Amino acid sequence: MNDLPSFGKSSTLFLRARKYYCCTDECPLKVFTERFDNHFRPYQRRTERLHDRLLNIAIETGGKSAERICSRFSIPVSDTTLLRIVDRVELPKSQEVIALGVDDWAIRKRERYGSILVDLATNRPIGLLGDREEDTLSYWLKERGKIQVISRDRYGNYQRGSTKGAPQAIQVTDRWHLLKNLGEAVRKILEREHTALKRIRNSQRETILPTPRVLKSMASPRQKEKFLEVKQLLQQDVPIREIARRFRMSRITIRKYKHCTELPRKIYISPTGLEKHLNYVKKRRKEDPEIQLRQLHAELKARGYQGAYSTLSDGLARHSLAVGKKKGTKTVLPSDLNLWRPSRSSMLFFNDPQKLSKDESNILNQLCRASVVLKQSLSFIRQFRQMMFKDQCSAGLNDWIRRVSESSIPELCGFAKGLQQDLAAVKNAFDLPWSNGPVEGNVNKLKTLKRQMYGRCSLRLLEKRLVMAPS
Structure with a gap:
């Protein structure tokens, strides 16, 4: 039997085992071989400690890498043997899970997605699911009926699957996803309020020396003409789907044009x-x-x-x-405000006012002076942030949703409507300490493992390498 190397050389143990022969003709087994309680497994040609060492190396590094490492340590073994060792090992049974985190990950980006399950009490991954359907999640949850808390994003299948599979569990919406959705709404507002930004730019333009070189406009006449045609059709109540088919445009872009008074800029310098x-x-x-x-x-x-x-x-x-x-x-040049993409300038609305630099504060103040909508949006966002991080209480959330819904800001109204559809879980995000932060960290680890194996590994192997890896 092969054993761990000794003094840098591979080792082989010669084991003597007794065999017993049955003389009964009716007995289906004729030979009985002696078994050993420790160190040696039946039908194996490796000691337990060598088997465990190979298993740990394969889980840490994969097939080919583990083969090269073992060769350096005088353990001759092939990559297929190492993967076979991993495949034969059963996943360890997870302990009783009290708080569960769920998130999706890309098996093949934009085509196929799976789900990752993390024990939030230990921050350890406990399983992978091959899709993100509600029936798959609910079946997994029913087998573990003592889960008390489920942290998730606002994906509808996770919401329904959690309700069906663990009705006794408290559901918590992830705070980061709430802020991300609110940030997307602010970015859309900034794109719509491009006129206000342009007004600031014109008022701050410096004195121009002779023969200046002016930057070209990024929108072509054809783009401007198409924008006006889309606006005209929207005013005539033509369905968005029909406009998208006629102009071969995305419905998301057409919805964005619906609230814009002029063609929004895309990218700056x-x-x-x-x-x-x-x-x-x-x-x-x-x-x-x-x-x-x-x-x-x-x-x-x-x-x-x-x-x-x-x-x-x-x-x-x-x-x-x-x-x-x-x-x-x-x-x-355009002013500094116009050099910023809306996705970057929207971050000013979320930052702590005490931590803003002098230039950032000036930019934010000028934005609010130029647009009543931006000023009102800043007030709503800071109130939301105050409830989430400082108060850590959802007592004022219903009133906040009501005031936002009564405002004339369609982007924030849509965000508030989404909160109402999952209000109980959103309130728990304000009141409870659980979040999907550990889940996002394990998703990063999962992506690293997947790329290490060039995206060609099976879901079973990927799950074992993730779950059985040392913490």
């Missing part, structure tokens, strides 16, 4: 990599006011700048640092 070299550029301009762009470009390339010659020229003009022939010219 992105960083070019010049920002970290600006101090050096200022220093060189001060040392040599007549420095040429080609010489400066060569010096920056030596410092790690990877932009092209023309990119450097445009970047210096944007920062009023043009050199050579373009020295003294200035590019007219």
Whole structure:
């Protein structure tokens, strides 16, 4: 029998076992071999400690990696043997679960999804499900009838499956998903209120030097024409599905156009990599006011700048640092507000007012002065955040939902309507300490394992490597 290596060499034990022969003709078994209580398993050619060592290495690293590691330690074994050892081991029975966390993960992104189950008391994964259907979850929950708390997002199948499979359990909506949904609503408001941002930009535009280089508009005339046609059809109560089919557009985009007065901008200027070299550029301009762009470009390339010659020229003009022939010219830029995507500027509405920088506070104040809708949205968001993190109490949630529903902000009204559909679980998110944070962490671990095996492993192997891995 193979055993753990000794002094860097593979070891083999020669075991003598007694055999007994039955002389009864009617007996179906003729040979009885001696069994051993410890260290040696029937039909195995490895000791228990070698078997356990191989199992642990295979669970930690997978097939090929485990084979290479074992070879380094003088344990000759193939990757298929290691995977077979893992496959034959049964999953350990989980202890009694009191609090359960549920979330989805992508088996194949945008096509097929599964579910991960985590014991929130220990933060350990306890199982994987091959889909995210309510019947699958409810069947799993019925087999474990003592679950008292279920933390989940607001996915409908998880809500119905939890109710059907564990009616005695308290359901808790994940706080992070609530803030994420609210953040998406704020981003849509900022896209709709682009006119207010544009008004701020125009009021803050600096004095322009001769022959400025103006940035091109990002929307083509055809896009603007299509936007006006969609708005006209919406005013005529043409169904959104029909408009989407006619213009080959997404229904989400058409719903966004419904609340916009002008075509929203999509993307703004992105960083070019010049920002970290600006101090050096200022220093060189001060040392040599007549420095040429080609010489400066060569010096920056030596410092790690990877932009092209023309990119450097445009970047210096944007920062009023043009050199050579373009020295003294200035590019007219939108204000700092317009450089931010709505997804970034929406974060200002959620940050603690005490932790905002001076520039961020100024941006937020100007936004609220330019738009009554944004000012009202900021008030609602801060009240929601106060209830969730500082008060940690849902006492004022019903009143908050009522006031938001009575407002004229369709994005927040839709968010409030969604809260009402799952109100009990949302209130528990405010009142109870449970959350899906540990579940999200285990999803990251699951993705790492899946990519380590190039996405080709079976669900059974993936589950064993996740659940049986040491904490």
